[in-house]
Amino acid sequence: MKIGRILPQEFYNKSSLIIAKKLLGKVIERKTPEGRIQGIIVETESYGGRNDPASHASRKKTPRNQIMFGPPGFAYVYFCYGNHYLFNVVTDKEGIPSAVLIRAVEPVSGIDIMIKYYGKEIPAITSGPARFTKAFGIDKSFNGKPLFKGELVIRDTDFRDFKIVRAPRIGIKEGTDKLWRFYIKGNKFVSVK
DNA sequence: GTACTGATACTCT
DNA sequence: GAGTATCAGTACT
Numbered sequence: 001m002k003i004g005r006i007l008p009q010e011f012y013n014k015s016s017l018i019i020a021k022k023l024l025g026k027v028i029e030r031k032t033p034e035g036r037i038q039g040i041i042v043e044t045e046s047y048g049g050r051n052d053p054a055s056h057a058s059r060k061k062t063p064r065n066q067i068m069f070g071p072p073g074f075a076y077v078y079f080c081y082g083n084h085y086l087f088n089v090v091t092d093k094e095g096i097p098s099a100v101l102i103r104a105v106e107p108v109s110g111i112d113i114m115i116k117y118y119g120k121e122i123p124a125i126t127s128g129p130a131r132f133t134k135a136f137g138i139d140k141s142f143n144g145k146p147l148f149k150g151e152l153v154i155r156d157t158d159f160r161d162f163k164i165v166r167a168p169r170i171g172i173k174e175g176t177d178k179l180w181r182f183y184i185k186g187n188k189f190v191s192v193k
Numbered sequence: 194g195t196a197c198t199g200a201t202a203c204t205c206t
Numbered sequence: 207g208a209g210t211a212t213c214a215g216t217a218c219t
Contacts, residue, residue: 059202062201062202063201064200064201064202078200078201079199079200079201080198080199080200080201081197081198081199081200082197082198082199082200083197083198083199084198
C-alpha cells in the first residue's frame, strides 16, 4: 500500500455519511517527539446531519459541541465516561453540525510508540474509539486542530480493495435504526462486527 | 454480567 | 452557584 498526500480541507466539505465511507482505508498520522504514528482507518460512524437524535448537536449548540458547527476538516475531541477521549472529524460546511467518529484503526507504523502511550502491550491496541485515542496520545488539546496540516493529519492511500459493511451505530439509545456505521469487511481491528 | 470514572448539561435554589 | 442524572467505553470477574 502507498501512502499519499494529506487530504485537503475540501475533502471534508461533504455530508458526514459520504465522508464516513471515504475515510475507510485512509491513513491517520500523528507526529510525536518520539517519531511518527500511522494507522489505517478501518471503522467509522457518521453523526449529525439534520435529524440525528444520537448526535451531541441534535438539541442545541453548546460550548462542547460548537466545533461540530464550524468549518470541515477539524478535529472534535471530547471526554466521556470519566476516562476516555473520543476522536471525530468535523464534516460538511460551516453551520451544519456533523462529524465522523473514528472508532478503530489498524496500526501501520510507530507501534512501539503506541504501546508507550497506551501503557502496556495488548493485541488489538487500536480496536475501539477510546483505545485508538489513547494509543495515539490524543487528548482534549487536539480539539479544534486542523487535519489538513500540522501535527495530526489524514493522508490519502491507494488502498481501495476492500468491502464496506454497513451496520447500526454502537453505544447509543436513539437513532439505532440508521445504518450509519461503516467498517472494512474482515479487518480484525474492527471493534464490533 | 458489573465497576468505574469525571465532564457535561440540566434542574433546581 | 450547587446538586444530580446522564454518557458515542473499557476492563474486569
